[in-house]
Every structure is written in structure tokens, then in C-alpha cells.
Amino acid sequence: MPVATTPLHRRAPGRSPVRPGGARRFVHRLLTLVAAVAVGAGTLTAPAYAEPSVDEIEAAIDKQWEQLEPTIEQYNKVRAQMKVNKKKSGELEKKIEPLTLETELAMNRVGDLASRYYMSGPSQDLGALLVSTTPGTLAEQLTMLDRLAAEERRQLEGVLAVRAKFDSQKLKLDTLITAQEKQTKELAAKKTQINSEIKRLQASMPKTTVSVAGCPTIEGVVNAAARTAIRTACAQVGDPYVWGATGPNSFDCSGLTQFAYRAAGISLTHFTGAQWNEGRAIPRSEARPGDLVFFFSDLHHVGLYLGNDQMVHAPRAGKPVQVASINHMPVAGFRRPG
Template sequence: MASHRRPKQPSRTRVTVLTATAAAAVALSSQAAQAAPKPTKQDVKTEVDKLYEQAEQATEKYNAAKENQEKLQKEVDGLQDKVARGQGELNQLRKSLGEVASGQYRSGSIDPSVQLFLSGDPDTYLDKAATLDQLSGQQADQLKTIADKQRQLAQQRQEAASKIKDLTDTREALGEKKDEIKGKLAKAQELLNSLTAKERAEIQAKEKAAQQKDAQRASRGAGGGERPDLGKDAPESGRAAAALAAAQSKIGSPYVWGATGPSSFDCSGLTSWAYQQAGQSLPRTSQAQANAGTRLSMSQLKPGDLVLFYGDLHHIGLYAGNGTVLHAPKPGASVRYESINNMPFQFGVRV
């Protein structure tokens, strides 16, 4: 007869251990939550500003790589064109010599050394200098011309191959910088999205108020508008005046990394575009523009001069007068006036 046994109950000791383990897990989770509090609105803003600055640093490196890519592409195109034209000239020279040899063959008088040349490499043939005296003077000159052309083509092909490798490497660097910029901006947006709508609005309102306050700094005679009092200093040249006027016409245009106008700009894109309107070509990046003219101290600045910021010179603007710069500040902002003291000034440049 089957026995009916009651199922074994867990021991009180085992239940106590399980309960204690669960309680400990809850306590640890609670402590972890307390140890990593939600970032404050100010923490988020500080980190976002830092990411925007890093994105701008990467943008100037991207701009340099892009400029280098365009330069290398032109060089590669030029070399490939030379190689194609040189190959055509070489083919014509070979054809001419072949026609002479064919005529000699038909008359039964083809020179064995010419026959050797036509079946092999001219350089190898010319190395056998002892056989040159077997050729007519005209054929020897033709052979030497062909060999020289072939050596020139080989050198141009090697140079083109080297440039193509540089171009490939530059394109890779360009892609890496592009990914880095996008990653920084995505992280900044992720941080902003972690805030409530109210907190985001407060940050935007605070930044806008600071911008307006800075734009109206020392606003005697400015009528309370967006334009600050820029003082009475005159630009050093008509070119500088024209560049500043061009940049002023773009106030409110958005900052977009890698942009050179006319509807959006990054920092060096604005300055290069402005001077282009004044008939002056500038290099693409802020670091290169730093060497585009005579360097100035802050006290020497005149409206229209370039102004460089940060130790690595990754930001640039135009001096507008009375301690004010006009620049494309950062992602999420637009072309605007700002105090020169808001960023670490390095030096000015007069173009």
C-alpha cells in the first residue's frame, strides 16, 4: 500500500538565510541608488558645455583633415593625368620605333639589338651599353628617349601610389573625427534629455539671458537692442572692415560643425567666409588662421582682427570692438556677440 508522506518543509534556518539575503540585496540596491544620485541641472549643463567644447576641438581637426583630403585629391588627380599623358607619349614613341623596325625587317636588315629591345625592357637593354654601338644614331636616341620616359612614368606612378595611400589614411582620419563629433553631440543630447522639460527650458532661458546681457554690455546708445556698444575704434584696413560687416550680416545663423556658410558656420568657417567676402583667402582651420598675419596683444586689437582662444587655438572669432568678439560659439548656439573675457584669450591676428 502506497505511503502518503507530507512534503518536507524548508527549515527555519534556510528561510532565515534566504530572507536575510533578499534584505541585504534590497539594502545594497538602496545604497547604490543613494551613492549615485541623479545629476543636478547644473551638473548636466557643465558636462554638456564640456562635450560641446570637445566637439569643437574635434571639428577643427576634422576641418584640417578635410582640407588635406581636398589637397591630396587634387595632387592625385594631377599625377594620374600626367601618367596617362606620359603613357600616351611612350606608346607613340614605341610605335614610331616599331615602324622603323618593321621597315628594316621587310627589307631584311633589322638590327638584332632593336629586335632585342622590342621584345624586352628598355632599361635592361640600355644596361647592355656595349650593344649601343650596333644601333644607328637615330635608333639609339629613340631608345634612350623611350627608356627615360619609362623611368619618368615609373617615378610618377610611385608618387601617385604614395599620395593615394595618404589620401586613404586621411579619409579614415576624417571618418574617425566625424564619428567622434557625432558621439560627443549625441552624448550631450542624451544628458539634456535626462532633464525634465522644465529644467531644459530653465537652462535655455538662463543661457539666453546671459547672452543678451553680454550683447548689451556697455550699451550706451544701443537703444536696448541686440547690438552692444562696440566703441569708436576704426578697423585698421578696409579689408578688415568688410570682413567684420560680412560677419555681422550673419548674426543669428546657427553653428553647424564643418560648415563654411552662407547659412550656417563653425568658428573658423565664419572667419574664413567673412574674409572671403572681403577678397581675402584664409586657411580653413583656426590653428592655420593663427598664422595668417601679424600677431597682436589684446590692447592692440582693432575691429575686424582675428581673435584666437584656448591653448590649442581651437576657437576663433572676429574682434568687434570695445572688448567684444563676434563668433560662431558652439553647437546649439548661433553667431553672436560675446565678451572677449568669456574665453581664454591667446592672441589676435591682423590679416
């Protein structure tokens, strides 16, 4: 079976690559350091070095991207958590709505009870229950209720139960809202940091055309869902990388795998760490086309495996969705969704 080769970056016809920026200075300093070491070792004259090539600049940018991508995936993690919390918040609000009315009706019953005691005056225990906005423990409340008449006890127990249920649900909702406010601030800070770093890297990126090879003929696909995911991901080859994007026209790494498997009816979280836990562990020796392949010890990059050490993935800013070798990065493991 023919194996797709890793696409090479080529200069645009009639144009020279732009060579300013941090990546070029990084490569140039490295070459200068090597020359200085050679002089110190006894070489009479330091050899002249040409300007760093496009490939050297790309390699330096790739290295810097390795440090930025974990922050992008942490952004995806917080955003995924916030999405879950918003859903929970909506569900809690629906539960609280009828409880609010029930609490009001229960307090009206308490008001009726209090009015019956108006002429003779309520007992001290009843007054404590009616006035207190923060009743004590259940044991303390029952002790007070034991002193009341059976009918009064029945009515007040109902009120206390409704209020306790309402307070419990309201506390959960308030806690979620507080967490969401914190997450919103974290997202804003991370977004600013990521945009700043990408802008800095883009100033160093050479102006080249990128030849993007399509997916090769796929054999040995593990199941129908994997075949659909591969077909969907391969249809995105050439689409731009945009951090935080989940399609349909741009993607980051976990956004592409999420998009591909969503087409197959399998839900994945837009976060590499979550996707690692959403699939079954597969040894590399048993990896099949359609499995997810993860990279680096912190799992901050993921691609869709095609077999023969090839994958389709969204690499980084400046590089579109493409087919590439899995051996260019340290493989952390394989997972099989579904």
C-alpha cells in the first residue's frame, strides 16, 4: 500500500522567505555559538554560516509551539468545564423555579399559623422558628417542634423541608455561578496570553506555500465509526489551524478529532486530556486507522491515526490540517473512541 510522505514546505514562486523575528535570531545565535566553540577549541578562523533556511526557521517555531500548545489545551479544558457547568446551572434553575413557588406557599401557611396565635401570642419556640432566617440543625428544629401541637408540627415540618430543599439547590447554583465567573476570568487571561504568543510567532513565520498531501488509501480500519471519522478528517485537509476552533472550516488539534468523531456519532470533549480518558487504551503494536494518537507527556497534542505511522492532524498556527508522520513528536499513546 502506498504511504503518504510528510509534506515539505516550499517557497512561493518568485518570492523570498521573510526572515525577521525571534525564530531566525534563535537559529542564528545557535550557529554563532557553535562557531565560537570551534574558535575556542583552536580553530584559527570561524567558518562563515549562511542565513538559517526556511526549514530551520520552521523547526525553531515548532519548538516554541510545543511550549504554547499546552496553554491552548488548558484553555480548551476550562472552556469545556464551563460548558458543563452552564448546563448544570440551567438544570438547577429549572429545579428551583417550582421550589420558589412552593416555598412562598409554605411561608403563607406559616403566616396563617402565626395569625392564629396573634390574640394569645405565639410560644417562644414558635416565634424562634418563624423569625429565624438561619434555623439551626435539624435536631434543634425537631426539639422545638416537639413542643408544638401536632397540627402545627405537621405544617412547620413541611415548611422546613421545602425551605431546606430550596436552600440546597440554591447553594449548588450559587457555587456553580461563582466557578463560572472565575473560569470566565481565566479564559480571558489565557486568551490574551495565547493571542500575544501567536502574534509573536507569526512575525517569525516565513512566507511560504505549504504543499498538503491528502489521506492515503486506508486499510484495516477498526470499525464503521472510525471510517467515517477518517473520511471526515481527511476532507478537512488544507483547512487552516485556528486555536480554539472546532470546525467546520478551521480547527485546532482536539477540535479536529472532536469534529471527525462527531460525524460518526461519537461525542468527544474539546480537550486532549479528556479525549485521552474517553477512549480505550490501545498498545502501539495494535493501533489501527481511526485510533487517536497522543503526543508529549502532558498529552497536549492529538491526531487521527491512519496507519503506517501516518496521521491527519491540525499542527499549529501557520500550518493547515495535513497528513504527517507520527514520528516527528514523542508518542504518548493510542486511544480507541467508542
